[in-house]
Structures are given as structure tokens and as C-alpha cells.
Amino acid sequence: QVQLRESGPGLVKPSQTLSLTCTVSGDSITSNYVGWSWIRQPPGKGPEWMGAINNDGTTYYSPSLKSRTSITSDNAKNTAYLQMNNLKPEDTGTYTCHADTTSAPYEYWGQGTQVTVST
16 A cells, blocks of 8 residues: 655744655555645645646646745655745645556545744
8 A cells, every 4th residue: 555654844944945755655656657746734724736746857836836846756766855945934834745646546645744834
């Protein structure tokens, strides 16, 4: 069974950079195509799509976050990365990774990791 797990610092100071990693545990994702996305949810608000990276490395970002966000991946390692610069208190929330594939079950979700931006 494939499980995604996000990891990274739970507490980041304002203006610092957040680096999160999404790794696969259990079985590997064996699909020929793996795309990755990051979604976050601030406390008391709905989920926000942050961006995605296709199997070929093409990236897509939310316009509001594009200037501060970078998503990369290493499909040989079944791993995706999120980097976000110049963090602000309003970036506080739960950050979740998602993988979509061309093989059943076609998508996987991480459990999410809490990130707090505070001094």
C-alpha cells in the first residue's frame, strides 16, 4: 500500500524559507506517470491549491503564490519538494501533498503537516 508523508519544520519564523518533502512509504508508485501537487489549508479556511509539477517537470503555480513558491520532484525516488520563501504569518496552515498517476488508484494523498509561521 502506498502512503504519502509530508515532512519539514513545524515552526518557521516570518521571512524565512519553508522546505517540505513528500515521500512515499510502503509500496512504491510504479506508474509511468506521476504528477505532484501541494495544497494548503489555513486554520478556519478552505483548502488552497498551491501548485503542481508534471511528470516531465513542467510546473504550475497559483498566481498568488507563484513568486514565492517552487515545486520540484524526483520520480526515481518517489519524492516531491515544496519550497516557499519569505513566509508570513498568514502562511500558517496544514500543508498536504498529492500524487496523481495513470495507474489505479490514480491518486494518493498525504496526511498533511502543520506549519506555523510565528516569531
